[in-house]
Amino acid sequence: MNDQRHILISQKGFSxxxxxxxxxxxxxxxxxxxxxMGSSLMHSADPLNVVRNEASVETTLERITSDYVKLMNGTGxxxxxxxxxxxxxxxxxxxxxxxxxxxxxxxxxxxxAGGPGTDDKPNPLLIQVQSQGNSLSALFTxxxxxxxxxxxxx
Numbered sequence: 001m002n003d004q005r006h007i008l009i010s011q012k013g014f015s016x017x018x019x020x021x022x023x024x025x026x027x028x029x030x031x032x033x034x035x036x037m038g039s040s041l042m043h044s045a046d047p048l049n050v051v052r053n054e055a056s057v058e059t060t061l062e063r064i065t066s067d068y069v070k071l072m073n074g075t076g077x078x079x080x081x082x083x084x085x086x087x088x089x090x091x092x093x094x095x096x097x098x099x100x101x102x103x104x105x106x107x108x109x110x111x112x113a114g115g116p117g118t119d120d121k122p123n124p125l126l127i128q129v130q131s132q133g134n135s136l137s138a139l140f141t142x143x144x145x146x147x148x149x150x151x152x153x154x
Contacts, residue, residue, distance in 0.1 A: 057129045067088065071084055095127075124141045
């Protein structure tokens with residue numbers, strides 16, 4: 001008896017042509033995907049940065065307002081409060097301008113007064129906080145809506 005062994009070679013796997021075609025197709029699809037999604041992925045953090053900048057501006061203005069309210073409640077003198085606020089360093093994003101009281105009331109325009117005025121004739125202090133396209137302003141005055149307004153604790 002002849003012992004003939006039949007060796008069966010099963011073909012499993014991919015040929016080199018199939019691998020090359022797959023790589024070419026994958027390359028084309030990746031170029032299309034990066035072209036379509038690339039700009040979206042690169043700018044996906046923009047909304048977070050906008051919110052972070054807005055929060056920073058708002059936090060700075062709230063800190064200044066808190067200091068002003070504490071000074072007004074503590075000293076009762078508008079001039080002392082605004083001179084202290086004007087002298088404090090709240091960072092490079094904050095500008096402080098005294099507004100001429102009479103010009104503002106008669107014409108509604110903002111004119112630089114140069115100083116706080118007196119307790120009898122005070123000039124409001126305009127605080128502006130600006131950072132990367134975000135801007136908030138507050139006008140600090142001596143007057144309240146009415147004499148009966150309660151003292152605010154901030």
